[in-house]
Amino acid sequence: MAGNEINIPPEPDELEVSVFGPGYGESIVLHLCDDNWVIVDSCINPKVNEPAPLFYLNQLNIDLEQCVKQVIATHWHDDHIRGLGKIVKACPNAKFICSGALRNKYFTQLTIIYKDRTLLGSSGIDEFSEVFLALQERAEEWKNPTLAVADRILWKSSDSKSSIYALSPSDAAIIASEIEFEQFIPSAKQPKKRLLPANLNHTAVVLLAMVQDFSILLGSDLQEVGNPVMGWSVIVDSQLRPQEKASFFKIPHHGSENAHHGRVWEEMLMHQPIAALTPFENGGTCLPTKKDIERICLHTNIAYSTAPVGIKHKVKRDRTVEKTILETARNIRKINVSLGQVRLRMKIGQSPKVDIFGDALSLQDTILS
Amino acid sequence: MAFTLQPKYQRHSIVLVGNFNPIIFQPAWFGAEKLIGEKEREEAKIEIIHSDVAIFSLGWGRIEVMPERFLVNTTQEPYYEVIRDLAMGTFTLLHHTPITRMGLNWEIHFQLESEELWHKAGDKLVPKEIWNEVLEKPGMRSLTVNGIRKDGLKGSYNIKVEPSTSVQYGLYININDHFETEDPKNTLGSDEMIGILKEKWSDSHDNSNVVFELLLKGLL
Amino acid sequence: MKTQTAIIIGEEQKMSFGETPNFIRRPESKIQESQVLSYITSNLPEDSLETIARRLREETIPLNGKGTSPRFAISPSYFPVDRFVSLQKWEGVVMKVENGYFIARLHDLTSKGNEEEAEFSCEEISEDESELIVQGAIFYWNIGYHDSHTGQRTRASMIRFRRLPAWRQKEIDDSALEADKLMKSIGWK
Numbered sequence: 001m002a003g004n005e006i007n008i009p010p011e012p013d014e015l016e017v018s019v020f021g022p023g024y025g026e027s028i029v030l031h032l033c034d035d036n037w038v039i040v041d042s043c044i045n046p047k048v049n050e051p052a053p054l055f056y057l058n059q060l061n062i063d064l065e066q067c068v069k070q071v072i073a074t075h076w077h078d079d080h081i082r083g084l085g086k087i088v089k090a091c092p093n094a095k096f097i098c099s100g101a102l103r104n105k106y107f108t109q110l111t112i113i114y115k116d117r118t119l120l121g122s123s124g125i126d127e128f129s130e131v132f133l134a135l136q137e138r139a140e141e142w143k144n145p146t147l148a149v150a151d152r153i154l155w156k157s158s159d160s161k162s163s164i165y166a167l168s169p170s171d172a173a174i175i176a177s178e179i180e181f182e183q184f185i186p187s188a189k190q191p192k193k194r195l196l197p198a199n200l201n202h203t204a205v206v207l208l209a210m211v212q213d214f215s216i217l218l219g220s221d222l223q224e225v226g227n228p229v230m231g232w233s234v235i236v237d238s239q240l241r242p243q244e245k246a247s248f249f250k251i252p253h254h255g256s257e258n259a260h261h262g263r264v265w266e267e268m269l270m271h272q273p274i275a276a277l278t279p280f281e282n283g284g285t286c287l288p289t290k291k292d293i294e295r296i297c298l299h300t301n302i303a304y305s306t307a308p309v310g311i312k313h314k315v316k317r318d319r320t321v322e323k324t325i326l327e328t329a330r331n332i333r334k335i336n337v338s339l340g341q342v343r344l345r346m347k348i349g350q351s352p353k354v355d356i357f358g359d360a361l362s363l364q365d366t367i368l369s
Numbered sequence: 370m371a372f373t374l375q376p377k378y379q380r381h382s383i384v385l386v387g388n389f390n391p392i393i394f395q396p397a398w399f400g401a402e403k404l405i406g407e408k409e410r411e412e413a414k415i416e417i418i419h420s421d422v423a424i425f426s427l428g429w430g431r432i433e434v435m436p437e438r439f440l441v442n443t444t445q446e447p448y449y450e451v452i453r454d455l456a457m458g459t460f461t462l463l464h465h466t467p468i469t470r471m472g473l474n475w476e477i478h479f480q481l482e483s484e485e486l487w488h489k490a491g492d493k494l495v496p497k498e499i500w501n502e503v504l505e506k507p508g509m510r511s512l513t514v515n516g517i518r519k520d521g522l523k524g525s526y527n528i529k530v531e532p533s534t535s536v537q538y539g540l541y542i543n544i545n546d547h548f549e550t551e552d553p554k555n556t557l558g559s560d561e562m563i564g565i566l567k568e569k570w571s572d573s574h575d576n577s578n579v580v581f582e583l584l585l586k587g588l589l
Numbered sequence: 590m591k592t593q594t595a596i597i598i599g600e601e602q603k604m605s606f607g608e609t610p611n612f613i614r615r616p617e618s619k620i621q622e623s624q625v626l627s628y629i630t631s632n633l634p635e636d637s638l639e640t641i642a643r644r645l646r647e648e649t650i651p652l653n654g655k656g657t658s659p660r661f662a663i664s665p666s667y668f669p670v671d672r673f674v675s676l677q678k679w680e681g682v683v684m685k686v687e688n689g690y691f692i693a694r695l696h697d698l699t700s701k702g703n704e705e706e707a708e709f710s711c712e713e714i715s716e717d718e719s720e721l722i723v724q725g726a727i728f729y730w731n732i733g734y735h736d737s738h739t740g741q742r743t744r745a746s747m748i749r750f751r752r753l754p755a756w757r758q759k760e761i762d763d764s765a766l767e768a769d770k771l772m773k774s775i776g777w778k
Contacts, residue, residue: 024704049702103777109768113761118567120753121682121696121727135775144776188761191403192753193725194682281706283684284692315703320744321677324732325707328746332707335694375674404752406717445673447731447747454751461754 006357009060010345015211017248018343020045020052021278021306021360022336025079028218028250029053032162032211033348035067038155039091040207040218041074042084046336051083054090056341068094070155070164072148073131074205074220075099076107077197078124079280085130092138096131097154097166100147101174101203106181108132113186114195123195148205149174151240165208167241168222172229173202199223201253202230208242212348215244217268219252224261232261236268247352248344249273251303254280255288255296265299274354275303276342277363281335286310293363303363304356306340310366313337374585376477377536381449381574382442383456385562387468391423391434394459404458430455442474453570460559468562469553470524473546473570475577478533479585487538490588494530508532520572522565523549528580540588544580546573673745676733679705681748683726686711691722695730713748721750 010016016031025043032038037057045052057064068091073081076099088096101107114120115129135143148154148166156163169177180200186192204220224232232252235241247270253259255277275296280287288296288309296303313334317325325332340360346352356362395418400410409427416424423434430443430452439459441452460466481487491509500507509532516526524547533539548565550556681693689711697703711722721728728750735745772778 046702046704103772105765105768105772108772108777109764112764112767112771116567118571121680132771132775136771143774186756186761188758189755191755193723194727196682196684196725282694283706284708315697315700315705318676320734321732324744324746328713328730328732328748329707329709332695332705335704335706378672403755406715408715408717445671446675447673447678447729447733447749450729450751451749454753458752458754461757464757 006341006343007059009062011347014345014347015214016343016345017209017216017250018056018341019250019276019278019304019306020056020339020341022046022052022339023279023307024281024335025052025082026278026306027052027080029056030209030216032157032164032209034157034159035062036157036162037062037068038070038072038164038209039068039087039094040072041080041220042082042087043079044082044336045339047338051087052339054083054087064091065093070095070097072097072154072205072207073099073128074148074207074218075201075203076102076124076128077201077221078122078127079282080221081124081127081131082122084127085134088131088134089137093142095142095146095155096135097146097148097205099169099203099205100149101169101177101200102128103145103147104178104181106178106185110181110184110195120192120194124197125195148207150234151238154207162211163209165210165242167206167208167235167238168220169203169205170230170234172227172234176230177203201259202227204252206235206252208244208246210242210244213244214248214346214348214352215242215246216248216250217246217264218250219259219264220250221253221259223253223256223259225258232259232264236261236263245270247273249275249300251275251277251296253287254278255292257289257292257295260292260295272300272302274344274352275300275363276306277303278306279309288366293366297364301364302354304342304354304360305363305366306342307337307359308361308366374479374582376581377480377533377539378444378476378478379446380442380444380474380476381446381452382440382472382474382476383452383566384472384474385439385456385460385468385559386437386470386472387439387466387556387559387562389434389436389439389466390420391436392418392420394418394423394432394434394439396425396427399455399459402458402462404455404462449574453566457563457566460563464558464560464563466559467556468559469550469556471548471562471566473548473566473573475544475546475574475581477542477581478536479540479542479581480533480536481538481540481589484538486589487532487540490540491532493588518548520569522569523551528584530584540585542581542584544577546577671738672736673731673747674734674736675699675731677731679730681728681730683722683724683728686722686724693728709748713746714750718750721752727751727753 010031012034015033018029020027020043022043026041027043028040030038039053042051042053045055048055071087071091071094073084110125111129111132114123114125117126135145146154150168150170152166154164154166177200184195201221201223204222206220206222207218209216222232245268249269277288314332315334338359340358342360343355344352396410396413399405400407405427414426421436425432429445429448430441433440441455443449443452460468481490494512495509497507511529511531513527513529518524518526527545527547529543531541533541550561678698679695680698681695683691683693685692690708691711692706692708695705695707711719714722728748731747733745735743
């Protein structure tokens with residue numbers, strides 16, 4: 001078994017799930033044994049200003065061109081895809097996978113309309129523009145994105161011992177999103193402003209990765225809104241999905257109540273699974289809340305957060321500036337303070353080992369902090 | 370990047386060369402197109418509006434338009450982005466206006482601590498040995514150095530250094546970041562140049578601060 | 590800062606690219622006296638309108654057979670220079686507006702890399718810009734010292750919303766065509 005230092009790669013027969021989160025942003029790296037690496041979403045490591053998965057894999061000396069088999073964008077929101085264009089470029093032989101809901105003319109048009117970062121800054125959708133550019137520069141066989149839709153197998157290892165399934169989006173979610181994306185297309189004479197990701201989380205891709213009898217459920221940002229044809233209900237009720245119960249759960253949508261579905265814990269997860277979440281702070285919304293943490297801890301006592309929640313960091317500045325800030329604005333706080341990593345490693349048949357790095361901590365401790 | 374050596378005065382101008390109709394560039398037009406606020410429009414100080422020249426000032430900037438030239442400038446650093454947006458907005462609306470050249474000009478007047486340092490700077494810029502052979506008490510009046518563009522675009526990068534006429538023992542540095550369209554004779558509108566303005570303004574601003582800092586540190 | 594301002598009618602004068610143009614070059618067009626007066630009086634506060642008007646009439650010169658015009662030059666004048674010594678600058682985007690406040694995500698332009706959030710009262714924004722406070726709107730926030738031309742220094746905080754050009758129909762139409770091409774190139778069509 002590899003040691004617990006951060007820059008020692010897993011052994012070939014050792015699986016790994018690493019969840020990264022800097023306080024705003026989320027990314028996951030999977031090692032499904034035998035140098036089969038998968039990158040799910042992207043966020044920026046604030047210390048080095050690089051996509052966190054790339055920085056991590058480079059630290060481990062992983063050959064990105066040979067070993068990264070898939071790059072998956074579970075949805076298009078800014079906090080899940082910052083730096084994804086760079087990743088797609090750095091991994092030219094990795095299949096790019098995105099939600100089937102994004103294969104529509106309006107979403108594609110939005111990536112063109114909002115690609116101008118110099119004018120409108122970064123909204124997430126401009127990152128997709130970078131992804132498409134990187135894809136267009138690839139060799140023919142690697143150009144076309146694979147579409148993730150409910151109950152579709154995305155990848156299988158050559159020995160069939162490892163696989164990845166998409167469990168969403170549902171057909172209804174795909175149809176609904178086409179109408180919704182059309183509404184974001186601006187009309188003539190409308191003033192230009194930044195596109196802020198609206199709540200289209202039903203387009204998110206939930207993934208189930210399996211390595212022999214160990215399963216990993218990655219919940220992305222999928223929410224449960226009580227709609228029987230969208231969200232978690234569809235997934236739980238699906239007879240076409242693999243019925244294996246997962247031992248590791250990346251909790252969806254930063255632990256929020258509206259992403260919680262009791263039957264997921266009962267029917268899709270082992271008892272007391274290892275769980276991880278990434279916190280979220282944006283526009284005054286701070287997740288998970290104390291209630292969320294208490295709720296999650298009722299389901300498992302092995303839960304982690306990639307970063308502390310609700311701690312107000314401030315940038316230190318000149319006294320004159322500080323004084324003037326206080327007179328003008330309230331509640332100024334730093335976002336993306338530093339990166340935390342929750343890493344599970346396990347040889348098949350043995351017990352998993354979880355290590356935490358950076359600012360990651362146990363979820364119980366976030367209540368205390 | 371912040372400019373750490375504080376200048377006494379500074380100014381940024383955007384100069385566009387093309388084919389303009391000065392009389393339309395009135396505060397009322399800018400206000401109607403929401404390029405400036407209503408109050409700004411009302412309080413604009415018009416100096417002249419004529420078919421050959423239009424000049425007016427807003428609280429933070431000045432616009433001068435002639436048939437072959439459009440200029441907007443400001444002496445207040447917080448409004449540097451504002452004049453950029455004003456130029457962009459104006460010629461996105463008037464996208465049929467042919468614009469063939471653009472100057473992003475960054476100027477500072479920097480006060481040196483003493484006459485001795487001031488002379489030292491002048492001697493460093495223009496060493497006097499050769500001039501002492503041919504002139505009595507030679508002094509540098511103006512120095513312009515041109516460089517080629519590093520970004521592959523047509524144009525040049527020009528820096529002028531002079532003794533400041535506004536600040537005692539001061540240095541005046543003018544950076545002219547000059548751009549041209551690929552084929553000026555066939556440039557029919559403003560899209561190409563406004564695209565360059567959008568893409569290059571931020572780099573030009575950052576570079577100007579680096580240049581000011583390097584020059585001043587090199588001379589002091 | 591000194592600026593030499595002169596209107597010279599009837600004379601060609603060379604100017605270098607990048608300098609502030611300070612004169613009218615076309616002698617053929619006749620400029621109305623009222624416009625000239627308004628130009629002059631804004632720069633020469635001491636003289637009365639009558640004095641200036643008389644001088645203009647006395648100094649009328651022929652323009653090479655193309656009419657007449659007053660010839661005048663305006664002496665060097667100082668234009669008031671307010672300056673702002675910037676200590677800190679952010680670019681902000683409005684994330685949410687509610688109850689007279691807006692929450693903004695801030696990107697530090699002074700020490701790049703810092704990302705912050707803060708809340709602002711809508712009353713901090715000038716009346717002229719209040720209609721611009723909408724979700725997705727971008728603004729600049731500057732903190733520093735304001736030095737007036739009289740030498741008065743005050744601490745200042747300035748928030749200014751960006752006025753970006755409106756979308757053109759052509760831009761939207763072009764984006765649809767480009768999207769179509771893109772979808773074909775990645776096998777989505």
